[in-house]
Structure formats: structure tokens, C-alpha cells
Amino acid sequence: MKYFFLLFITLWTASHAKNSYPDNHSCSECHAEIYEEYQGSAHAKGYFDDVLHRSIADKISTEKYDCATCHMPMANNLKDIISGKARPDKNNKTHTDAVSCYFCHTIAYVKKAHRFNINIKAKQAANYKPTLYGRLDRPDHNDQHSSVTNPIYAKKVCTGCHAHKLNENNVTIFRAMQENQDSESCIACHMPELNGGADKINKRARLHHASHRFLGIRDKAFRKKGVNITIAAEDNRLTVTLQNKMTHPLIIQSARAKYLRITLRRAGKMVWDNYSQDPREDKQGYFGYHFKKNGEPIVIPYHATWGEVHNLAAKEIRDLTYTVPEIQKGDTVEVDFYVQLAKDDCAKAVNLEGTDLMKPELIKRVGYTIK
Ligand code: HEC
Ligand code: HEC
Ligand code: HEC
Numbered sequence: 001m002k003y004f005f006l007l008f009i010t011l012w013t014a015s016h017a018k019n020s021y022p023d024n025h026s027c028s029e030c031h032a033e034i035y036e037e038y039q040g041s042a043h044a045k046g047y048f049d050d051v052l053h054r055s056i057a058d059k060i061s062t063e064k065y066d067c068a069t070c071h072m073p074m075a076n077n078l079k080d081i082i083s084g085k086a087r088p089d090k091n092n093k094t095h096t097d098a099v100s101c102y103f104c105h106t107i108a109y110v111k112k113a114h115r116f117n118i119n120i121k122a123k124q125a126a127n128y129k130p131t132l133y134g135r136l137d138r139p140d141h142n143d144q145h146s147s148v149t150n151p152i153y154a155k156k157v158c159t160g161c162h163a164h165k166l167n168e169n170n171v172t173i174f175r176a177m178q179e180n181q182d183s184e185s186c187i188a189c190h191m192p193e194l195n196g197g198a199d200k201i202n203k204r205a206r207l208h209h210a211s212h213r214f215l216g217i218r219d220k221a222f223r224k225k226g227v228n229i230t231i232a233a234e235d236n237r238l239t240v241t242l243q244n245k246m247t248h249p250l251i252i253q254s255a256r257a258k259y260l261r262i263t264l265r266r267a268g269k270m271v272w273d274n275y276s277q278d279p280r281e282d283k284q285g286y287f288g289y290h291f292k293k294n295g296e297p298i299v300i301p302y303h304a305t306w307g308e309v310h311n312l313a314a315k316e317i318r319d320l321t322y323t324v325p326e327i328q329k330g331d332t333v334e335v336d337f338y339v340q341l342a343k344d345d346c347a348k349a350v351n352l353e354g355t356d357l358m359k360p361e362l363i364k365r366v367g368y369t370i371k
């Protein structure tokens with residue numbers, strides 16, 4: 001009788017587990033710190049809480065939401081969302097969880113493809129707790145999931161969504177990674193070790209865990225680290241050297257622009273600058289995408305037939321040279337490096353004009369005095 005009862009319990013929990021998706025919040029019971037970090041990250045934001053993303057997606061179509069492949073990958077009705085048979089539902093956790101914990105930790109393999117790569121998920125055994133992939137050395141057991149250390153994991157995990165994306169006309173919307181590049185470097189920079197173990201009980205007394213903040217362009221301290229800027233000036237030549245330390249190009253996101261504001265001052269008065277009104281006047285110092293459809297400029301690249309990007313490649317070092325008034329002792333040069341999360345024309349196209357997304361934000365400032 002006792003055995004009978006146990007068997008019943010096991011079957012009940014197993015079938016229960018099979019039907020319910022282990023949502024982000026369910027991980028917080030044991031991985032509280034990682035959950036908190038993750039909640040503040042871009043991966044926790046999707047259709048419902050990233051206004052730029054939603055505005056652009058809705059501008060493209062209010063029926064089909066084919067962005068879901070990468071922005072809502074856990075959707076339990078992904079095919080219908082993509083084809084337009086169903087719409088994003090804010091009461092569905094598999095929709096609101098965006099790039100979810102469970103999704104990322106069950107990526108078994110990434111298939112290379114022309115338009116964008118494809119995440120292949122691990123098949124989970126029916127009636128059994130899920131197996132999650134990671135990189136912990138001999139992870140401890142727990143009653144919610146099995147854990148498998150998988151060396152392939154760190155090589156592949158970011159490449160399913162972050163490698164490249166082409167539109168239906170084979171125009172590149174972004175290319176952040178080369179075909180054979182793996183994601184170990186991405187993890188090293190974007191998931192540095194933080195103090196504290198990986199779970200609440202921390203049986204092995206681990207001292208560190210991988211940060212799940214996924215810091216990026218919105219973090220003021222982190223974004224300073226992407227590009228080194230050095231200044232040299234002689235006669236009537238000013239050289240600004242940019243060194244991209246990242247293993248991806250400077251510009252990935254087609255909505256974004258990054259640009260330089262350079263000024264030369266003498267006794268406090270400005271004697272030269274790299275543009276007067278619009279940063280785009282300085283062709284060397286303005287980085288961003290341009291798209292056209294049948295020869296006419298368009299802002300949202302979804303239907304573009306042509307595209308071009310002025311960029312700084314991964315690890316590239318480039319000198320930008322400017323002709324300036326004859327340099328004198330005591331002159332000061334200031335280089336300000338800015339990002340616009342949504343370029344003017346992009347923000348206008350989706351009625352987000354005047355919002356903070358358009359406002360240039362300082363990435364870093366470098367000064368130099370001629371001796
Ligand atoms: C192949 C995967 C993939 C698909 C499909 C995809 N995206 Fe993205 N998207 C990404 C990745 C990866 C990022 C993060 C890159 C970054 O911020 O530079 C991103 C970021 C964005 C951002 C910037 C978000 C912000 O607030 O800064 C916007 C806007 C965006 N995507 C719009 C879309 C729209 C609209 C669609 C559907 C028409 C779409 N994406 C389809 C992978 C994808
Ligand atoms: C009942 C507690 C509990 C819950 C709930 C839980 N975990 Fe875990 N998890 C653990 C423990 C314990 C470990 C082992 C940690 C160690 O070895 O230091 C672990 C390890 C992991 C690992 C490391 C695997 C490896 O091979 O490196 C990942 C990834 C992970 N959990 C993800 C998740 C995700 C995602 C969720 C939510 C869907 C979740 N966990 C829910 C307790 C839990
Ligand atoms: C040397 C450290 C470093 C490495 C390696 C690195 N990144 Fe970054 N990444 C940064 C910094 C710093 C920023 C923010 C500054 C910036 O975007 O100019 C950033 C920005 C980003 C952005 C936002 C870009 C945008 O247009 O605003 C994405 C997406 C990203 N990284 C993904 C990745 C991926 C995927 C990889 C692996 C191929 C990777 N990173 C490797 C440091 C790094």
C-alpha cells in the first residue's frame with residue numbers, strides 16, 4: 001500500500017511537471033541572486049516592456065510577430081505567433097518571459113543558417129525533471145532539475161540569436177559575429193564572475209557565479225570599456241585613434257548610432273569642431289546603418305532592398321584624421337563619444353520623438369592638452 005501511494009505521488013508530480021513551463025520566477029526560489037540580476041537585464045525585456053522593440057514590431061505588422069524567434073523564443077505557440085494566427089498575450093508566461101532562463105539553459109546546439117542561426121533545444125524526457133545545461137564543474141543535485149556540464153554550451157549559447165540577421169531580400173540587418181566565431185569571449189565580458197555562490201544552499205561553498213546582468217550599452221560604467229580613444233595633434237593635423245576592444249563591431253543594432261563630437265579650443269574659445277549642426281556631417285566619426293528600398297531611403301530595414309553600415313569591425317584600430325588650424329602650445333582637444341539608442345529618423349518613424357531614446361548619451365569623454 002505504501003509503495004502504491006509513492007508511485008501515485010511520483011506519477012502525479014511528473015505529469016504535473018511535464019505540462020508546466022518552469023518560468024523565470026520559479027528559478028528565484030533557489031537562484032535568488034541570479035534571478036535579481038537577470039530581471040534588470042535586456043534579456044528579461046521583450047514585446048511587453050521594451051517600447052522601442054514593440055513600436056518597431058507593430059509598425060512592421062500588427063498581425064504577424066516574427067520577431068518572436070529571438071525576442072519571445074519560449075512562446076508555447078511560437079509558430080502561430082510568427083504566422084499571425086495568434087498574438088502576444090500578456091497573461092502568458094511563455095510570452096512575457098522574453099529570453100528566458102529555461103530557454104537559454106536548454107540550448108543544446110546551434111545550427112548555422114543563411115538568414116539567421118537556429119537554436120536547437122534539448123529534447124526533455126517525458127515524465128522526468130528537465131535537464132539544464134551550464135558550465136559548473138560537477139554541479140550539485142536538486143529536486144527541480146538535473147544539471148549537465150556541457151563544454152559545447154559556452155561555445156554556442158549566444159550564437160543562435162546574436163550572430164547575424166538578414167531580411168527577406170538578403171539585406172543584412174545586423175552582423176555581430178563571424179561564421180566560426182564562438183561565444184566564449186561574449187561570456188567573458190558580458191557575464192563576469194560576481195561574488196557569491198550559484199544557488200541559495202551552495203553546498204560546495206562556491207565563491208563566485210557568472211553575472212546575469214548582461215550589461216551592455218545602457219550601463220554607464222560598462223559602456224566606457226568598449227572603445228579606447230587616443231588623441232594626437234601636430235601642425236594642422238589632428239588624429240583620433242579608435243581601438244575597438246570588443247569581439248563584435250561597434251554598431252550591431254540598426255536603430256542605434258554612435259558618433260564623435262570633437263572640439264579644439266584655444267584660451268577657452270573654440271577654434272574648430274568636427275561638425276556644426278548634425279553629427280552626420282562628419283562621415284568618419286558617425287557610425288550607423290543606412291537602408292534603401294528600391295533606391296529610396298527607408299528607416300526600418302524589414303523590407304529594405306539595400307543596406308550599408310559605417311562601422312568599426314571587431315578588434316579594429318582606426319585613425320581618423322582631421323585638418324585643423326595650426327596647433328599651438330596650450331590648445332585643448334576634447335573628444336566626446338555618444339550613443340543614440342534610437343536615431344532621430346528611427347524614433348520619428350515609430351512616434352517616439354522627444355523620448356529619452358533619442359537623447360544622445362555620453363559613452364566616454366577624453367581630453368588632451370598640447371604641450
Ligand atoms: C535572429 C534573431 C532576431 C530576430 C529574428 C529579431 N531580432 Fe531584434 N534583436 C536581436 C538581438 C540579438 C538583439 C540585441 C542586439 C543589440 O541590442 O544590439 C536585438 C535587439 C533589437 C532591438 C533593440 C532593442 C533596444 O531597446 O535597444 C530592436 C528595436 C529589435 N531588436 C527589433 C526587432 C524587430 C522589430 C524584429 C522583428 C521584425 C526583430 N528585432 C527580430 C535578435 C533578433
Ligand atoms: C529547488 C532549487 C532549485 C530550483 C527551483 C532551480 N535550481 Fe538550478 N540549481 C540548483 C542547485 C542546488 C544547483 C547546483 C549548484 C551547484 O552545484 O553549486 C543548480 C544548478 C543550476 C545550473 C548549473 C548547471 C551546470 O551544469 O552548470 C543551472 C544552469 C540552473 N541551475 C538553472 C536553473 C534554472 C533556469 C531554473 C529555473 C527554471 C532553476 N535552475 C531552478 C537548484 C535549483
Ligand atoms: C572585450 C569585452 C567584450 C566582448 C569580448 C564582447 N562584448 Fe559585447 N559589448 C561590450 C561593451 C563594453 C559594450 C557596450 C559598449 C558599446 O556597445 O559600444 C558591448 C555591447 C554589446 C551589445 C550592444 C551593442 C550596441 O549596438 O549597442 C551587444 C548586443 C553585445 N555587446 C553582445 C556581445 C556578443 C554576442 C559578444 C560575443 C561575440 C560580445 N558582446 C563580446 C564588451 C564586449
Ligand code: HEC
Pocket residue numbers: 024027028031034035036038039043099100101102104105134135136154157187191198199208209210212
Ligand atoms: C542569455 C542566456 C542565459 C539566460 C537568459 C540565463 N542564463 Fe544562466 N547562464 C548562462 C551561461 C552562458 C552560463 C555559464 C556562464 C559561465 O560559465 O561563465 C550561465 C550560468 C548559470 C548558472 C551557473 C552559475 C555559474 O556561475 O556558472 C546558473 C545557476 C544559472 N545560469 C541560472 C540562470 C537563471 C536562474 C536564469 C534566469 C533568472 C538564467 N540563468 C538565465 C546563460 C544564460
Ligand code: HEC
Pocket residue numbers: 042043045046050053069070071073099103104157158159160161162183186187190191214215216217218
Ligand atoms: C534567444 C535569443 C538570445 C540568446 C540565446 C542570447 N541573447 Fe542576448 N539578447 C537577445 C535579445 C532579443 C536582446 C534584446 C532585448 C531587448 O532589448 O529588447 C538581447 C540583448 C543582449 C544584450 C544587451 C545589449 C545592449 O543593447 O546593450 C547583451 C549584452 C546580450 N544580449 C548578451 C548575450 C550573451 C552574452 C549571450 C550568450 C550567453 C546572449 N546574449 C544570448 C537575444 C538573445
